[in-house]
Amino acid sequence: xxxxxQNPRHLVRRRGQEARLRCSPMKGHSHVYWYRQLPEEGLKFxxxxxxxxxxxxxxxxxxxxxxxxxKEGPSILRIQQVVRGDSAAYFCxxxxxxxxxxxxxxxxxxxxxVV
Amino acid sequence: SQQGExxxxxxxxxEGENATMNCSYKTSINNLQWYRQNSGRGLVHLIxxxxxxxxxxxxxxxxxxxxxxxxxxxxxxxxxxxxxxxYFCATVKGGGFKTIFGAGTRxxxxx
Numbered sequence: 001x002x003x004x005x006q007n008p009r010h011l012v013r014r015r016g017q018e019a020r021l022r023c024s025p026m027k028g029h030s031h032v033y034w035y036r037q038l039p040e041e042g043l044k045f046x047x048x049x050x051x052x053x054x055x056x057x058x059x060x061x062x063x064x065x066x067x068x069x070x071k072e073g074p075s076i077l078r079i080q081q082v083v084r085g086d087s088a089a090y091f092c093x094x095x096x097x098x099x100x101x102x103x104x105x106x107x108x109x110x111x112x113x114v115v
Numbered sequence: 116s117q118q119g120e121x122x123x124x125x126x127x128x129x130e131g132e133n134a135t136m137n138c139s140y141k142t143s144i145n146n147l148q149w150y151r152q153n154s155g156r157g158l159v160h161l162i163x164x165x166x167x168x169x170x171x172x173x174x175x176x177x178x179x180x181x182x183x184x185x186x187x188x189x190x191x192x193x194x195x196x197x198x199x200x201x202y203f204c205a206t207v208k209g210g211g212f213k214t215i216f217g218a219g220t221r222x223x224x225x226x
Binding site for chain 1: 121148150156157158159160163203205218219
């Protein structure tokens with residue numbers, strides 16, 4: 001059973017471009033969480049999705065950021081018109097249920113650099 | 116927003132010594148989890164302790180939970196250089212895995 005797979009591992013974008021980050025949860029997991037980690041800081045929750053639904057997006061910036069978890073395929077975190085402040089590591093985690101009973105499994109992250 | 120703190124922020128010890136890290140939180144929880152993050156890598160789950168448990172062991176790891184004080188501690192015994200990493204605690208209130216507290220504790224184990 002492969003772990004949570006994120007790609008790409010590293011992504012470089014120029015200011016104003018779009019960044020698309022992908023997360024394939026572990027097999028059998030229908031809950032996905034995205035986090036952002038700035039250098040030397042902890043992880044900050046962005047959004048929680050269950051298949052085809054956004055459950056909690058309270059940590060997501062209102063503009064330029066969006067997330068989806070379609071019925072088929074990976075979860076996508078999209079950042080439009082990137083700015084230098086978007087440079088960070090973005091981690092995805094998945095769990096088989098809401099997380100109250102089990103741990104979440106994290107991917108290796110995507111490191112976004114905006115130049 | 117972050118609701119708690121981990122302390123210390125950084126800890127430097129000699130190989131073989133024990134390392135203790137603490138985590139505090141503010142809301143009621145269903146469980147609390149500790150993760151390790153090696154430099155430049157993703158998070159690795161270490162241990163989960165439920166709100167009705169007070170202590171849990173896993174190998175050289177010992178986690179305690181005091182819900183009355185809303186705090187947890189992670190003890191690594193007989194530390195090794197390979198334990199050098201950042202350690203984060205995360206709590207689950209229910210309805211999702213929402214918050215990871217603080218900037219973590221950076222542990223340096225000197226050989």
